[in-house]
Amino acid sequence: MSDLHGKHYDTLIIGAGMSGLAAGIRLAHYGKNVLILERHTLPGGLNSYYMRGGRCHDTGLHALTNATPAGAKGTPLAKILRQLRLRHEALELAPQRHSAIHFAGKRIAFTNNNFAGFEARLADAYPRQADALRRLDTALRAYPDTALDAPPGSARAFLAEHLGDPELIDLLLLPLFYYGSARPNDMDLPQLAIMWKSLFHEGFARPREGVRQILRLLLEKYHAAGGTRKMGTGVRRLHTDAQRVTAAELDNGEILTATTVLSSAGLAETHRLCGAPADATATPGALSFCETITLLDQRPREDFHWQETILFYCDSDRLRYESPDALVDPRSGVICIPNNYAYAPPHSLDKGWLRVTALASHAHWKALSPDAYAAAKHEWHAKLNATARAHLPPVPDARFDAAIAARDMFTPLTIERYTGHINGAIYGAPLKRRDGRTHWENLFLCGTDQGFLGITGALLSGISMANLHILKTD
Ligand SMILES: Cc1cc2nc3c(=O)[nH]c(=O)nc-3n(C[C@H](O)[C@H](O)[C@H](O)COP(=O)(O)OP(=O)(O)OC[C@H]3O[C@@H](n4cnc5c(N)ncnc54)[C@H](O)[C@@H]3O)c2cc1C
Incomplete structure (x- = not known):
């Protein structure tokens, strides 16, 4: 029998993404007995990192939005730092x-x-x-x-x-x-x-070490305040009666109880955990992205004269932001060059980075066989890089190709696998629950489907939902 078997908590939090961690810190600071349950072994959810070829890749981070300088008052970043008791300097933010x-x-x-x-x-x-x-x-x-x-x-x-x-x-x-x-x-x-x-x-900024730095600071605060977490352990089911969640059943069969449950899994996903029938107000989203990551042995700004930190492009005369009827829609997207943040000397990134994001269809990627999936990733990596380079000062193909040190790409299936979001929907359901309430009086949403999006949004969401529903403060 596990040490957790049958244990009761003030609050269980589903997900160690940005919103779950922020909510956990608030609750732990106020002495709540809180446990974060995360299905994956790494924290961060949509904005995490992974090791490949001896290098650390950020999965999400293009930019920390709402970048205001230290000392700014009344801004979302200032609120996050105050509520989570973090120092601005600790983030070592490099502005775009x-x-x-x-x-x-x-x-x-x-x-x-x-x-x-x-x-x-x-x-x-x-x-x-x-x-x-x-x-x-x-x-x-x-x-x-x-x-x-x-x-x-x-x-x-x-x-x-x-x-x-x-x-x-x-x-x-x-x-x-x-x-x-x-x-x-x-x-x-x-x-x-x-x-x-x-x-x-x-505007935009990037912590010197990328998303790992944010996650490390959040985890340090959470643990220092007495919060606990269980990684690699998902919630398989939420047991409910007509009004309340009565218990959480984990992937390993353990049963835990809690006074309140905060879920960052998404609205439709949380309904599914409760075994609730499909609900028109909880329709999952369908918008998803592909992203290429290319590591280069050349410096984008100095060697290629690529100046922008982030470039939003659209090649059509009208913007179409919808799930494409094809694997990828390269007609619009985002080009991110993380080297082009102004890092405080002597810091800089050890390789050149090029990230290209475009709309992609979960259904089309899902329909591929494993071999076809690998081939499509290869093909689209090259196509999206070519699309991006058409918006940047020209670099001859041979020089660009020779500079490639490593490459990777993720698809809507990657997002689905690592976050549990149905359809790999990057920003979740189209209809948000701003107050975080669900059909069950002790189950609340935080994160993507509450409605504050992105890293800053998710952190604010976790803080707001913990304050509103559990701590009952502003
Ligand atoms: C490619 C990409 C680029 C991005 N770039 C940026 C950017 O540059 N700037 C920015 O601000 N935002 C960016 N975002 C968006 C940002 O990452 C998200 O909006 C934010 O991180 C969402 O946090 P969250 O806590 O709401 O949800 P999530 O990150 O989805 O966290 C939910 C967590 O819950 C866990 N979970 C789900 N179901 C269960 C279960 N049953 N049991 C246990 N655990 C469960 C998941 O594994 C996950 O870890 C990007 C996202 C992607 C994918």
């Missing part, structure tokens, strides 16, 4: 140099904490929209985005009310969709306001 949106023949650059510069470049490119852009920014900054009862709505409709130019609307939506929309071709209005500020006003 600059990023850009490449669409409709325009290349609009933006960087951290300089919205005025971005606005001026947009106004140059779309002079008739200059006043409308100013009014849009005022409206979005005034929007109560993180209020759990923020009025829902369509981001596209809101933008169309303010801007008269469909091309400009698509251009603005391109980075916002890729960094945080679970809805095909649209985005929740509160999410638009959150993302607008987090990308265009605040």
Whole structure:
């Protein structure tokens, strides 16, 4: 019999991703007896890391969004640091140099904490929209985005009310969709306001060591506060009566009980754990991505003159953000060059990195045989790299190919395997539960399907749900 058999906890947390860890820290700080259960052996969920060929690869991290400097007050990052009792310096954040949106023949650059510069470049490119852009920014900054009862709505409709130019609307939506929309071709209005500020006003940074550094700090805090976790042990089933979760059954058959359960597994996934029938308000998402990772023996900025940290591109005249009817839709995507953060000397990355993200179809990848899957990964790795290079200063094929030190790629099936998200849906269900409540009075959601997305969003989600439902504080 395991030492955990039959044990009772104040709170069980399903998932050691960003939201589960943040919730765990809050609860442990307040003396709660809390256990995090994670099916995988590594923490981090969607934003984790793995070793391959003796090197550590981040699975997710392009950017920590909402990058504000140490000492900034009232920002999402400041709130996270205060609530989790972390020091800004401990993250060793390197700010982006600059990023850009490449669409409709325009290349609009933006960087951290300089919205005025971005606005001026947009106004140059779309002079008739200059006043409308100013009014849009005022409206979005005034929007109560993180209020759990923020009025829902369509981001596209809101933008169309303010801007008269469909091309400009698509251009603005391109980075916002890729960094945080679970809805095909649209985005929740509160999410638009959150993302607008987090990308265009605040910006991007990367911890010196990547996602491992964030995870290490979170785990240190959690354990120092007395939190416990069980890795490599999933929750197989949640036993319920009409009102409550009565017990959690683990993959190894152990049964645990808890006063409350917080689940970061997703809404449909959590319903499934409860054995609940399919529910129209808990439809899983379908938007998923492929991502290529290429390690280079050359320095992207110095040797190839690739300047941007992140480049959002779209090659069509209209942006289509939807699950493709093909393995991959390379017509739009994100190019990330982690070397192009401004690391404090003497630090730099030991290799050149190129990451390319594009929309992909879970169903199409799922239909492949193992051999065809491996071949498709090989083929799409090359195609996505070629697509990305067409948006960057040219490097001859032979020179680029000779510089490749290692490569990898993940698909919607990888996301599904490592996070449990149905369809490999990167941002979960299109319909969010902002208050985190479920049909069962002691079971709450945190993370992706509560609705705050990305690393910063997931951390805030864990904090907010622990505060609201368990600690009953703000
Ligand atoms: C390719 C990629 C790139 C990304 N890039 C960025 C980026 O640059 N910046 C950014 O801010 N965000 C990025 N994201 C998004 C970000 O990673 C997520 O929004 C965030 O990490 C979600 O955290 P979460 O805690 O909500 O959920 P998850 O990370 O999904 O964590 C859920 C955890 O629950 C576990 N779990 C599920 N079911 C069970 C069960 N039954 N029992 C036990 N454990 C279970 C899973 O294994 C997982 O570890 C990226 C994501 C991907 C995939």
